Amino acid sequence: MTFDTQHCRALITGASSGLGAEFARQLAPEARALFLTGRRLDALEAVKAECLALNPQLQIHLCTGDIATDEGRGRVLENLQTSGFQPNLLINNAGMGDYGTVATAEAGKLRAQMDLNMTALVLLTHACLPRMQRPGGIINISSLASTLPMPAMAVYAASKAFVTSFSEALAVELEPDHITVTCVCPGPTPTRFSQTARRPDGEDTDRGGQGLLRIPPQQVVAEALQALRAGQTCLYPGFGVRCASRLFRHLPRVLLRVLLRRRFAKGSV
């Protein structure tokens, strides 16, 4: 099953920066309408201006809200209802990480990651399905981190493993309903992500070797939209990330843990 993005009506979460803003920019020339969410209105306004410069006919709705909370999700859903916006494309992109060990983490940040990366993605999908036009498409942004346990990013990696598993099951469930689901697992991508994930005390995770995997957000999004159009269920964008994902998924777990232990012991945090 494939999905045509021409004249689409896309709801994008986390559209105020990084990959979400790039989805908005790349869809703008061909979309009919965009519904962009995030917490920062000024940043959403800036993305809206860029999209209108690319396509002055485009209808753009902005909605602010913290979708990690019931209240924020309620606000987004109420806005969808009152604006009469019926998406045929849902891009579950908003997400966050936290660099450092579980023992030294702030409980609030552990919870925020789970609430945003998993709960918000599942409940928004569930709430949008009845109002989605068919044929439809869903892009869920997971991560290369979903393919392996990651000391010093344990909750983030586990939450993304959830996203990948959920998306693959959803793809099967929704195929007869004419909705294509594509799960995108990017490697390190230069966005605001690291800034948000870094702790105030400077605790960080070891990002050595990431240079080989890094590709720009423009390439991640172009490959993601192409994968959706082609009906691909799971995408690892970029050659390096594709190779790394194969290695991580096929390496015996016992060997993987030895390597992770060594890397962690090297003083990554």
Ligand SMILES: NC(=O)c1ccc[n+]([C@@H]2O[C@H](COP(=O)([O-])OP(=O)(O)OC[C@H]3O[C@@H](n4cnc5c(N)ncnc54)[C@H](OP(=O)(O)O)[C@@H]3O)[C@@H](O)[C@H]2O)c1
């Ligand atoms: N960059 C990477 O290296 C990388 C790698 C793999 C996967 N990813 C995934 O890619 C996705 C996009 O991240 P990014 O790299 O583009 O990072 P980013 O630039 O930090 O963008 C994150 C977006 O999520 C929104 N957001 C964060 N918390 C939110 C909340 N509680 N409620 C509503 N919106 C919220 C932010 O908007 P506001 O600040 O306005 O709320 C922002 O628009 C995430 O799911 C991330 O896990 C990123």
